[in-house]
Amino acid sequence: MHYSKTIYLKDGTACLLKGADAADAEAVCAVFNLTHAQTDNLLTYPDESPLTAEKEREYLAKLAESPNEIEICAVVDGVVAGTAGISAVGGQEKLRHRAEFGIGIDKAYWSRGIGRALTLACIDCAKEAGYAQLELDVVADNAAALGLYKSVGFVEYGRNPRGFRTRSGAWQELVLMRLELA
Helix, strand or coil, X not given: CCCEEEEECCCCXXXXXXXXXXXXXXXXXXXXXXXXXXXXXXXXXXXXXXXXXXXXXXXXXXXXXXXXXXEEEEEECCEEEEEEEEEECCCCCCCCCEEEEEEEECHHHCCCCHHHHHHHHXXXXXXXXCCCEEEEEEECCCHHHHHHHHHCCCEEEEEEEEEEECCCCCXXXXXXXXXXXX
């Protein structure tokens, strides 16, 4: 999929939202590892990622040509400040209407409007791709993310009290959310 839009953050700074491609691989890998080190609210720890710049180049090149999946970069002053994307839940007929949403933003850029902009961009792309439902899991203690998702129309449909287990052994409850697109 292709996407490109310039938005202005809360402080007036320009931010380019664009579909990532092979040329963005190193920056996307770097921000992925950074964001996953900054919070326990994401799916993996940075050292668990099998990503290499070469694998990411191949993956992003494939996404750039995909009719229904995308990774979007938020670029501020030439720096990738975060990414978000949609991916198909499955290719089977019974699953084709569903997409998953994921997002990660460098902590240095939190509370500037990038999360909302990336979320709305992914919603637009999911609609354009013909999905009927966009889904996500969010850590229950992540009030900022929960507030954002609810404000754009996501609704809770369940909880998994042992959704994540941190390296310290603590359980993190996951809130399962969905947004009807059609």
